Amino acid sequence: MSTAITDETLIQQALAGRQAAFANLVTRYERYVFTLVLRLVKNREDAHEVAQDTFLRAFRYLADFRGDARFSTWLYKIAYSTSLNFLRKQNPDILSLDDQEKPVNLLHVSSPDASHAMELADRNIALQQAIAQLSSDDAAIITLFYLYEHSLEEICQITNLTMTNAKTKLCRARQRLRHIMEQNPHLMAG
Amino acid sequence: MNHHFILTDEILWDYADGFLSPEEKKQVEARLKEHPDSQARLDHILMEKRSFATFPLEKPESGFTQQVMHAWTMEQKPVKNASKVKHKDWIFWGAAGILLMLLFTPFLLAPDAPATEPVRIPEKFVPQITVPSYDWTGLLNSNLTQFLLLITLALLGLKLLDKYLQVRYLHTAR
Numbered sequence: 554m555s556t557a558i559t560d561e562t563l564i565q566q567a568l569a570g571r572q573a574a575f576a577n578l579v580t581r582y583e584r585y586v587f588t589l590v591l592r593l594v595k596n597r598e599d600a601h602e603v604a605q606d607t608f609l610r611a612f613r614y615l616a617d618f619r620g621d622a623r624f625s626t627w628l629y630k631i632a633y634s635t636s637l638n639f640l641r642k643q644n645p646d647i648l649s650l651d652d653q654e655k656p657v658n659l660l661h662v663s664s665p666d667a668s669h670a671m672e673l674a675d676r677n678i679a680l681q682q683a684i685a686q687l688s689s690d691d692a693a694i695i696t697l698f699y700l701y702e703h704s705l706e707e708i709c710q711i712t713n714l715t716m717t718n719a720k721t722k723l724c725r726a727r728q729r730l731r732h733i734m735e736q737n738p739h740l741m742a743g
Numbered sequence: 744m745n746h747h748f749i750l751t752d753e754i755l756w757d758y759a760d761g762f763l764s765p766e767e768k769k770q771v772e773a774r775l776k777e778h779p780d781s782q783a784r785l786d787h788i789l790m791e792k793r794s795f796a797t798f799p800l801e802k803p804e805s806g807f808t809q810q811v812m813h814a815w816t817m818e819q820k821p822v823k824n825a826s827k828v829k830h831k832d833w834i835f836w837g838a839a840g841i842l843l844m845l846l847f848t849p850f851l852l853a854p855d856a857p858a859t860e861p862v863r864i865p866e867k868f869v870p871q872i873t874v875p876s877y878d879w880t881g882l883l884n885s886n887l888t889q890f891l892l893l894i895t896l897a898l899l900g901l902k903l904l905d906k907y908l909q910v911r912y913l914h915t916a917r
Binding site (some may be wrong): 582605684 | 745748753756760761791792794795796797799800801802804808810811812814815816895915
């Protein structure tokens with residue numbers, strides 16, 4: 554992530570009304586927000602809409618960002634709650650992501666030719682398939698901890714989980730992912 | 744964690760993820776030195792952990808930033824329009840004020856209008872103006888005056904309602 558201009562500087566500029574600063578923040582975080590949202594909503598079109606909504610909500614409440622946490626933590630918290638709201642609208646019976654026990658297989662969504670991904674030895678697509686097989690909750694916590702390198706405390710801030718719950722969920726998600734990856738040993742980093 | 748603990752995969756994962764206290768970490772490291780097989784298991788866990796960190800970031804459609812910025816600009820527009828409306832409001836309120844002043848001028852000019860505070864001006868500076876006395880009761884009691892007054896009040900009431908709805912819309916749009 555580029556740190557030429559700090560997030561704090563961009564936020565101050567954005568609050569002063571500079572549109573370029575808003576655009577810079579979007580460019581800087583679009584892939585991170587989109588990835589997290591996609592892990593949760595499991596559909597590219599929906600993820601696009603929810604990610605956009607995340608940034609708009611963040612801009613609306615930017616003045617409320619106090620800086621006592623990393624900007625990314627604050628932004629991912631918005632992304633997480635926006636995704637959860639979206640899922641609840643889609644299925645009002647969902648009270649938490651725990652209710653989505655059944656993982657969604659997105660092979661056809663992640664890539665049009667994903668069924669041939671293994672044959673093509675495209676490791677990235679195969680990794681995306683692996684994580685797409687996890688439930689929303691598992692995929693999000695794995696992404697936040699291992700990919701975005703957020704601490705357990707930060708994950709608690711984002712997801713409103715307790716430390717114990719977050720750790721339990723992380724362990725459970727990791728076991729499930731390991732199980733998927735063990736079936737595809739070439740996915741392991743060398 | 745005591746000295747006779749077994750280095751389970753769970754403990755090794757906690758070690759790799761940095762969840763152990765400094766004391767527990769020391770115990771695990773001591774055990775790892777004694778048990779090369781555990782070290783091999785830890786190496787495997789670290790390799791798996793590295794794999795988790797190599798998941799590729801997804802890329803939104805091209806032009807995502809532009810789309811967000813366009814949506815943001817559109818969201819800001821009602822505020823800009825509101826400022827234009829606000830500007831127009833001054834014209835309206837100004838006109839309404841003048842109209843009201845015209846309506847109440849007869850009362851101000853009426854000879855029996857109560858003075859708020861007596862002002863003493865040297866007589867030489869006081870121009871000798873005689874205010875023509877006029878019976879305004881006829882004008883005030885006329886249907887046309889009452890109709891104009893009623894219309895003005897109705898317009899002001901509608902404008903006030905419009906203003907309230909605008910503010911409410913802007914509040915809900917945010």
